[in-house]
Amino acid sequence: MKNVPISYPTFFIILPLLIILNSALTAQPEVTPIDSAAALIPRNITAKDFKYDRGETIELNWKPADRVNQEMLDGYEVYRAEESSDSFVSIGFTGPDVTRFKDNGVVSEKRYRYRVAAIVGDVPYLSEATPPASPTMELVNFNLANLFIIGCLIAGAVTYFIGHARRGKKLFIRKIAGLEAIDEAIGRATEMGRPILFVPGINDMDDVQTIAGITLLGRVAKVVADYDIKINMPVSRSIVMTTARETIKEAYMGAGRPDAYNDDMVRYITDEQFGYVAAVDGIMVREKPATCFYLGAFYAESLILAETGNSIGAIQIAGTAQPAQLPFFVAACDYTLIGEELFAASAYLSNEPKQLGSLKGQDVGKLLAMVVIIVGVVAATISQSWNIAFFTRLYDLMIKLFTVQN
Amino acid sequence: MKRKIPVIITSLVGTVLILSVFFPPAERMGEDFSIFFDIIAVFAFFLGGGNLVRIHGNKIYKKARDWGFSAVTLAGFFLMLAAGLFKIANPGGIAADVTAQGSLFQMLYDWIFNPLGASMYALLAFYVASASYRAFRAKNKEATILLIAAFIILLGRTPLGVYATAWIPEQFSLMQIPNLAIWIMTAPNLAGQRAIMIGIALGVISMSLRLILGVERTYLGTDNE
Numbered sequence: 001m002k003n004v005p006i007s008y009p010t011f012f013i014i015l016p017l018l019i020i021l022n023s024a025l026t027a028q029p030e031v032t033p034i035d036s037a038a039a040l041i042p043r044n045i046t047a048k049d050f051k052y053d054r055g056e057t058i059e060l061n062w063k064p065a066d067r068v069n070q071e072m073l074d075g076y077e078v079y080r081a082e083e084s085s086d087s088f089v090s091i092g093f094t095g096p097d098v099t100r101f102k103d104n105g106v107v108s109e110k111r112y113r114y115r116v117a118a119i120v121g122d123v124p125y126l127s128e129a130t131p132p133a134s135p136t137m138e139l140v141n142f143n144l145a146n147l148f149i150i151g152c153l154i155a156g157a158v159t160y161f162i163g164h165a166r167r168g169k170k171l172f173i174r175k176i177a178g179l180e181a182i183d184e185a186i187g188r189a190t191e192m193g194r195p196i197l198f199v200p201g202i203n204d205m206d207d208v209q210t211i212a213g214i215t216l217l218g219r220v221a222k223v224v225a226d227y228d229i230k231i232n233m234p235v236s237r238s239i240v241m242t243t244a245r246e247t248i249k250e251a252y253m254g255a256g257r258p259d260a261y262n263d264d265m266v267r268y269i270t271d272e273q274f275g276y277v278a279a280v281d282g283i284m285v286r287e288k289p290a291t292c293f294y295l296g297a298f299y300a301e302s303l304i305l306a307e308t309g310n311s312i313g314a315i316q317i318a319g320t321a322q323p324a325q326l327p328f329f330v331a332a333c334d335y336t337l338i339g340e341e342l343f344a345a346s347a348y349l350s351n352e353p354k355q356l357g358s359l360k361g362q363d364v365g366k367l368l369a370m371v372v373i374i375v376g377v378v379a380a381t382i383s384q385s386w387n388i389a390f391f392t393r394l395y396d397l398m399i400k401l402f403t404v405q406n
Numbered sequence: 407m408k409r410k411i412p413v414i415i416t417s418l419v420g421t422v423l424i425l426s427v428f429f430p431p432a433e434r435m436g437e438d439f440s441i442f443f444d445i446i447a448v449f450a451f452f453l454g455g456g457n458l459v460r461i462h463g464n465k466i467y468k469k470a471r472d473w474g475f476s477a478v479t480l481a482g483f484f485l486m487l488a489a490g491l492f493k494i495a496n497p498g499g500i501a502a503d504v505t506a507q508g509s510l511f512q513m514l515y516d517w518i519f520n521p522l523g524a525s526m527y528a529l530l531a532f533y534v535a536s537a538s539y540r541a542f543r544a545k546n547k548e549a550t551i552l553l554i555a556a557f558i559i560l561l562g563r564t565p566l567g568v569y570a571t572a573w574i575p576e577q578f579s580l581m582q583i584p585n586l587a588i589w590i591m592t593a594p595n596l597a598g599q600r601a602i603m604i605g606i607a608l609g610v611i612s613m614s615l616r617l618i619l620g621v622e623r624t625y626l627g628t629d630n631e
Contacts, residue, residue, distance in 0.1 A: 052430060053430055054430045054431070054433050054434065055430075137430055137431060138430055139429060139430070139431060140428065140429055140430075141427075141428055141429065141430055144427065144428055147427075147428075148428050151424075151611070154608065154611050155611060155615055158611065158612050158615050159615065159619070162619070162621060204447065206440075206443055208610050208613060208614065211613070211617070211625055212613060214624075214625045215622060215624040215625050216624075218624035218625065219624065237447075237450075237454075238447070238450035238451050238452075238453050238454030238457075239446065239447055239450045241450075241453065241454060241457065242450060242453060243625065246626070247624070247625060247626070250626065264461060267457060267458075267461050268453075268454035268455075268457045268458050269458070270458075271454075272519075272523070273523075274522070274523040274526035274527055275519075275522075275523065275526075277526055278522075278526050282475070286472060300527060300530060303530060303533045303534060303537055304526070304529055304530060304533055306537075307533040307536060307537055321606045321609070321610075323599050323602050323603060323606075326602070327541075328537060330541070331537040331538070331540060331541035332537050332540075338602060338605075339602045339603075339605045339606040339609060340605035340606055340608060340609030341609075342609070343606075343609030343610060343612060343613040344609060344612075346622060346624050347612075347616065347622070350624070354621050355616065355621055355622065358612045358615060358616050358621065359612065361612060362608045362609065362611075362612040365608040365611070365612075366604070366605070366608060369604050369608075
């Protein structure tokens with residue numbers, strides 16, 4: 001192959017060209033210096049009432065300054081003044097990428113003006129004041145209208161079936177194995193002459209799971225009072241302690257044995273999760289209860305409790321509405337009330353028509369959910385596979401109907 | 407009357423709390439009721455603490471079985487109470503934050519309470535192993551499916567799972583164990599969890615209505631009028 005020598009003139013032409021090409025490829029875009037203050041001032045600032053609140057918020061939106069200059073911004077500072085005043089006071093700061101601000105420090109029906117400043121270094125580039133805006137309280141939160149309608153439908157069904165049952169109509173309710181086993185479990189403790197342990201979870205009385213647990217305690221305590229066996233209930237909340245005491249006391253009175261009731265049946269341990277677990281585990285290992293009930297809200301302690309109960313050979317009935325804890329209870333307990341069964345338990349055990357009616361109303365909700373899921377799945381599948389307009393509209397409607405806006 | 411007043415309070419508070427979600431003017435009342443609950447809970451704490459001292463004090467006094475545990479409980483309770491109440495060894499004095507670094511309260515919390523709590527939590531690892539052993543025995547059809555699913559998920563989250571099925575061509579990538587594990591978690595597992603969540607939501611609505619309408623009274627100790 002023949003060598004082609006590059007002549008000096010050619011070299012001196014190519015070299016500068018290569019340098020220029022290289023610098024053109026690797027050069028960073030130059031930042032345009034601030035040519036005028038106007039280029040940094042935020043534009044199109046709007047201040048308006050934040051919808052569907054108590055009239056305590058005004059929402060501000062603005063357009064950012066020129067994109068080139070935005071890189072120099074430290075952020076935006078928002079100023080507020082009452083309509084009659086010209087003294088604007090700083091009320092907040094946002095980052096350079098944020099062009100929205102919610103002012104929660106306003107009073108309903110008062111009128112306010114706002115100015116927004118772009119901050120570069122220590123220098124604020126202030127906008128003009130907005131027209132006055134005032135926060136107003138809306139009577140109804142229409143963002144949640146869909147939730148309200150769905151809630152009304154289900155609540156209506158529950159109320160209808162309660163009335164239906166009151167009129168003496170027979171209702172079919174499926175058997176719940178865990179609840180059928182309660183009498184058997186208490187009977188076993190009686191035969192063995194050992195106590196019953198009732199754990200109502202670690203949440204307070206403001207949790208509906210704890211309330212469900214306490215309603216079941218009422219049923220359990222009645223049988224316990226009838227059989228004259230010992231019930232031991234360690235709790236982690238003081239209010240649960242007082243409520244549980246009342247519940248058990250009333251059950252003993254109902255059974256005609258008020259003298260057998262003792263306040264120490266329910267005892268406070270601690271509010272701390274693992275301190276409580278350590279104490280309950282200790283009670284289990286020392287007292288070896290024949291039957292353990294875990295009915296309420298449980299977290300990481302669920303498996304520690306259930307496995308300890310399993311190791312002492314207790315018959316265990318658990319129930320919680322914490323989906324993450326259900327597998328642990330299913331693995332370690334003899335019977336588990338899964339989610340809704342915990343809430344249905346008291347009505348189921350009461351066998352009262354009006355309470356059973358509420359369970360039937362719940363089934364209407366399930367039917368509604370099933371229909372919606374099937375229609376949604378069909379609409380989404382057809383819409384995405386064949387792009388048929390009707391199903392796309394149906395799918396969008398379903399999304400709109402079942403999305404909660406804030 | 408003993409039953410009626412609690413039922414009326416329950417109905418009133420329940421109704422206001424529901425309305426406060428949908429009607430902004432009722433929001434403040436809903437917040438107020440939550441604050442009332444907190445205030446009651448603070449007073450009830452004295453009942454809890456009193457109960458703890460009484461039960462364990464009696465045990466120690468009567469030298470009942472395992473009274474030594476009660477002595478440890480009460481010693482811990484009073485030590486923590488004194489450290490917090492009198493701000494013992496708090497560098498900022500009595501006016502400082504109870505959790506200030508260097509205070510006896512914070513030291514007890516950091517060096518005794520936290521490690522003990524962590525130890526209890528750590529027990530979970532062993533309990534998970536023993537529970538899994540029982541749950542994953544292939545006794546019947548359902549348990550076998552559970553065993554296979556669990557095996558795939560465990561394997562899919564280890565490097566072995568990635569290497570074992572890396573040879574599967576891209577068009578069948580779902581059959582690669584890590585992808586299969588993701589599919590199990592996001593399709594059948596999530597569907598099951600959502601079904602349970604829907605059931606729970608309906609159960610909560612039904613239970614709340616029973617309480618608000620006064621149909622459910624067992625929490626008052628009796629379901630009779």
